[in-house]
Amino acid sequence: MQEFIDLLREKLVEINEKPKRCKRCLMDETAEGIVFTETGCNYCDEFLKILDNPPKKINLSLEELVNKVKKDGRNKPYDCIVGLSGGVDSSYTLVKVKELGLRPLAVHMDNGWDSELAANNIKNLVENLGVDLYTHVIDWDEYRQLMQAFFDADVIDIELLYDNAMLAVCYQQANKYGLKYILAGTNSSTEGMILPRNWNWFKWDKKNIKNLAKLKRIKIKTFPAIGTLDKIYYEFVKGIKWISFLDYLPSYNKFEALEALQKQFNYKPYPYKHYESVFTRFYQGFILPVKFGVDKRKNHLSTLILTNQMKKEDAIKTLQEIPYPTEQELKDDIEYFLKKMNWTKDDLKDYLQRPEKPHKQYGSEISLWNFFKEIYKKINK
């Protein structure tokens, strides 16, 4: 296992210490399309603009939004959906939504990689808040095959599977109960910095998922994929709105949220963003840097620097360390990953050495998405 850890350390030096870095945030030349400006870079300039004025799906104050959700949900078993991963953002969203007197149905997607932390946090929250929960459990064998197809294809966004399914399940549940609002933990304060195009992939790509499955003759039985046309159907025919709820709060501060969750709900924190799933932390903390040369912490930490939640020197120090609390924890995750995927060490070595291939190579609906986006923009001019 030590050789994998050495490999990660080597790679982190290569991608974090040499490339030219923005003078204000942590974004650097590993980000496609970075332009260094007088004040910083295009990524942080843009982020600050968004932060000043977060783009809201519905242009209302918090109070107005809450009243609207209540009114539209009258006589229904719930008035909104809250997607719940067990992470800080989604957990805090659920707490606030409930505090404001809304009647949410919490929706969780289980892809076979939930950590004990996630299970613990979800259980404590829904129990203490008295919120109903719905879990969509994807058949692990099916999910494992889909992941294997993504690994075999050498595409960067393995998490497209989780993210796409989570979107799908939230819309499906909203539709089932005739609800108009999905209040999500997505937010500008900690997530508003746009990810470089080469760091992940477009999340509504049902075609990409289906094509990769087809290549490996995988039958999709329980995986709830969602694509452009489904999105149009849910959003425009059914009127279901995905709302970045935390942007409506006067000020969302991750550390304050964490403290409140720990105090009130026996919430167990974890060291980095999105570490509620064992695979997600292994993907972000190991696979992305080693195979794809991407250290996502640069993006997350940059948002914390720009919102004055962290000092830049401290963030730079963090980047020099492996994205795991200890080497042992990384070793445990590697072993667990090999066991779950039924891989040998050589399979992992081989995978890490192969060059990346673009998602587009396997067929994608991104151009369809962009086409509709253009039309939408023109109509709304």
Add this chain to the structure above:
Amino acid sequence: MIKTRIIPVLLMKNRGLYKGIKFKNHKYVGDPINTVRIFNEKEVDELIIFDIEASKANKSIDFDYLKEVVSEAFMPIGYGGGIKSVKDAENLFKIGIEKVILNTHAILNFQLIKELVKNFGSQSVVFSLDYKKTFFNGYKVFIKSGTKKTSYKPEDIASIMEDLGAGEIILNDIDRDGTFNGYNIEMIKEISSNLSIPLIACGGARNLKDFKMAKDAGASACAAGSMFVFHMPHRAVVISYPRYEELKKVLGEN
């Protein structure tokens, strides 16, 4: 350690976990390896895994896969499902299973329990007594994952198994399985009062108070499936296990 053991029960089929109601309508609830890992981190003292298809479909035991599951666990695991011979039990102990749990083949062949006890000792041989109320004849014992009725009454088979040397009996009420209606306290009282070996209550647990009631009725341990897997009312899957302080308090143990 808590004196009254509180044991999660996992039902396995084709390398997936399932949960049903009254031994029927099984719904997929997740991946055994990940679930065992979560229970492991929750510091659960003991775990029971039943393969619900092995005996019913006359399949052989999936030793390779069980080995993978067991290697993820720090706690002792009792396994039941398709155990037909001393050799089967030996292989299970080899891969790290601590207790073998018998139902179908213990009833079809009384000698099997005796031989197992002779080879491995009482403490590692458990009998799972699955029973259900029948239309005309009161409570009867069932085998093959609750699909086949026998002519035995629960109290008779419990005493036979004790005499054969079984170290523990899991008393599983099929009609209460997955219903969140509470344990069958009367049956626990009746069976435990005639037994000198430990009795594990199973079937129907909905909350911590049920554990206390089962304990007071004479159970040495309580097993539960749905309660540790589902959140009501949508039977949403979320793995849970009570904290020690809560258990101690409710069970009145120090």
